[in-house]
């Protein structure tokens with residue numbers, strides 16, 4: 009099949025869509041290519057697989073095993089495998105915690121070369137995820153084949169990892185052919201072209217920052233300084249926080265869960281010089297008023313710390329927008345950062361966008377919790393990390409108990425559930441030490457509540473936590 013026929017067939021089955029589409033990255037695109045629909049057209053599917061096979065065979069020597077990137081490319085790889093009697097392996101997308109717990113299914117031996125098959129590439133991140141799992145199982149990857157190269161950086165990114173990209177068709181060729189076939193009118197063509205131009209340089213995380221391999225992500229080994237992280241941060245508050253931490257030499261956040269405004273303010277002023285963040289739950293303050301916020305803001309700027317309202321928003325976008333901006337608390341007006349759950353799905357983040365655009369505030373995604381039996385684990389945690397990556401302008405970091413490989417350095421990792429002398433409370437809280445979470449588990453900021461505010465000498469206790477957490481940070485750099 010030639011390219012002209014291929015494009016006609018894709019257009020006929022509605023695999024090429026024109027309109028307004030929200031991409032995985034949140035960007036709106038006037039063109040969307042959905043190759044999943046090819047499973048309903050088996051002849052076309054096998055023709056596509058054949059074109060891809062021929063492309064690789066022309067340019068390189070065909071590796072002896074194929075592996076599709078889940079899910080869209082699985083049928084393409086299968087068709088290729090059956091037509092050419094080329095064995096296939098399959099990468100699991102989700103962790104399996106029973107049976108053999110294999111990451112890669114199929115028969116292979118270490119050192120076997122595998123052709124990675126994907127429907128289309130934008131930045132190359134999904135391909136790299138599969139490559140990494142194949143490599144982790146001892147397999148070698150030198151070549152990647154796709155039907156469509158969207159020309160948004162994947163070729164260069166894959167080359168950096170020593171991978172050669174073969175594509176049957178590029179986005180430019182697709183647009184050209186559609187135009188020649190009279191399927192794109194002038195205004196649409198202009199829209200598509202300006203979109204492609206504007207989005208040519210999509211960046212992908214470096215290999216060390218790629219999403220965690222299922223099933224058992226380990227903390228990454230190399231640590232950057234907070235100064236370096238400030239430069240990588242994609243959210244302004246994340247950058248500000250890293251800078252404050254570096255300047256004040258403190259990665260201590262204090263959770264001031266006191267119920268009278270004067271108590272909170274007194275403690276804030278007394279420990280302000282020791283902390284980078286003060287965490288509030290304003291809905292537990294009996295005599296909350298706007299004056300409280302006003303005073304707290306003054307103390308925060310006097311001591312150079314940020315205010316974190318641990319509101320744990322969880323509703324649909326429209327509701328959280330009101331909860332954030334309106335009501336008694338007007339949180340958006342004063343909080344530098346807030347926490348959100350992901351149960352409602354990624355659109356919750358849209359509820360914060362208008363306000364965040366103006367203030368630069370940061371969202372902290374609840375990737376893991378400190379309490380016993382927490383359901384924020386496994387695939388949920390992975391999805392939260394993915395949500396953060398897809399919205400890295402608004403998301404400043406994660407609340408988590410460990411640094412997972414997929415948590416890239418632009419994010420701040422903050423960990424509650426910290427106390428020197430207790431393992432937990434009677435209501436499910438579980439504690440670790442500053443050294444354990446910062447040095448062993450690789451998180452950045454410790455959040456200490458009762459360990460400090462219930463101590464008879466909160467200021468000197470805060471200094472002890474600060475010193476312990478900072479020493480753990482310094483020692484992990486070495």
Ligand code: 5BU
Nearest residue numbers: 263377378379407424425437456457458
């Ligand atoms: P503690 O007194 O150090 O146990 O207080 C911990 C604080 O952190 C408290 O404000 C909690 O609401 C908050 N927290 C937590 O303990 N565990 C979590 O997983 C999350 C927040 Br998220």
